[in-house]
Amino acid sequence: MTMTRRNFIKTSAIAGGILAGPSAAHKGININTRTAGSKGLKLSFRPYELHARHQFTISGFSRNVQTSILTEISYDGVTGYGEAPLPPYMEGQTPATASAFMKKVDLGQFRDPLELDDILTYLEGVDAGHTGAKAGIDIALHDLAGKLIGRPLYQIWGYTRSKTPDTTMTIGIDSEDVVRKKTEEAAPFNLIKVKLGMDEATDKMLIETVRSVTDKPITIDANQGWRDKHYALDMIHWLKERGVILIEQPLPKDVWDDMAWLTEKSPLPTIADESCQRLTDVPRLRGVFSGINIKLLKCTGLREANRMISMAEAFGMKLMIGCTMETSCGISAAAQLTPKMDYADLDGNFLISNDCFSGVKIVNGKITLNDRPGIGAEPIRS
């Protein structure tokens, strides 16, 4: 049998576990359609380098580029899309480890993509860790299921579309001039998130610079940067007087007694981010923080995120959803959960200059879900 160019690309791309990418789609080479005779799910993926609009600095890291692994799962001519963003703070998770994990995943054994719970339980058991890669697969699978059902995920879960919150826009740690410029650029947003956790003079300069531009409410993320609970409490009182409404991860992630003390005394809600990775972390955060920051890349995706929502609600804890630099694919997936959120920090697609998806929008600062089935995002075919 003669191997056509199309079949050759199909075979080699699948064998390597890598998509040919949008350029192949331009040429009419569709590598994602199901091969004849196969009824299993087909997973493919490729790395995509995200370019930051501005160098982004938080307490501990600076970066201009970051890699996401874009995923696709196809079944019966329908394709679900997902994304595994891999920021540098993900302890041992790199594009290479995520790709190696995805190559081990055999979705071809599954015949019904709506049996999502069994598929994701299998995925969890393939190997420990790899939360970002698992999220990339979980999102694509949910997108596929939503498309097969013909409904957006928030509707399938029974969440109320109009209850989505405003999102914050994040200002990283930077010089006075850059912070002023970024604050001006954040004009379309109703809430500003400021990264703190440096020395006292720098932290106060950052707040006063933002305040010289706008009086919008501010949320704070110290990224574990404050080392002493008394210092942290003094800072929180100082910040409250300047219109701050929330404090994320003020202390190092494992100082439980000090954190419980701080939450009890704090006039503002405290939210666990680095202290809260997965569902199993939530019980010990009760009474230690006021709430949790859920991120799909930390908790392996939408299935576990919904379980964390239920548990935090049962404990009377506040809910926040966050992200990293990522495309509108990952952001739209996370946005499906936002009707349940008290706070949302879903600005990752605004932090990059090469978004290759079109999805959920921000309208007058508010996360605005659409009617598209699944995660509500599609690749941009330029």
Ligand code: MG
């Ligand atoms: Mg954070």
